[in-house]
Amino acid sequence: MKPVPKEVMPHGGNSVRILWQDEHESIYTNVYLRESCQCAECIHEWTGEKLIPPGKISPDVRPISVTSVGNYAVSIHFSDGHQTGVYSFDLLRKICPCSLCQAA
Template identity: 35%
Template sequence: MKRPERRDTGHTPTDIHLHRGSKTLELHYDDGQTFVLSAEYLRVYSPSAEVRGHGPGQAVLQVGKTAVGITRIEPVGHYALRIHFDDGHNTGLYSWDLLYDLGENQSQYWQDYLDSLAEAGYQREGGTAT
């Protein structure tokens, strides 16, 4: 599964909304971009070492996260969010740049995830979410 690259976009969110009912995080950026990211998508692309590993090739494919939700978001300085998921996961900091990258490349990263699930012999339960 292709992992988002860390890059400096220089974009900062101007508004952030957690929608618990739809299990999405809505981000409005200073360049006019708006992204709506599902909790499942954010969870499977967590920047934590638990998900990404400690080096190249050590990423752990996340399965069974269809129903995961976000219990709360916590700002970290002026550069990131800590996202608390209802499955207990809350490690890894989602920088503004990472969130922008996840939004900008959402359809490609989501397809990469679905392809990785299929290659590993898993099928995503439930409908479609991105």
């Protein structure tokens, strides 16, 4: 079954919480989400190399808006002006930082 979020909401000021349809809960810090952006500005198209220099992302970065893209992804507009990132549900579930997912 494909992972589909039931709710995406800000969590405690510096994080975003996703509640999935299978009742799994993921909590991502804003910085972690911003750094996980897969757009051409953040990840090299061919090599997959991260193009964000370490320390570049402000620790205060936060999502200003989250918009659904089709029914497979969300696009996130960040407070640092970055808005080209599209986060597929597959990616979001894959990068879930919880101990269960990290152990898998």
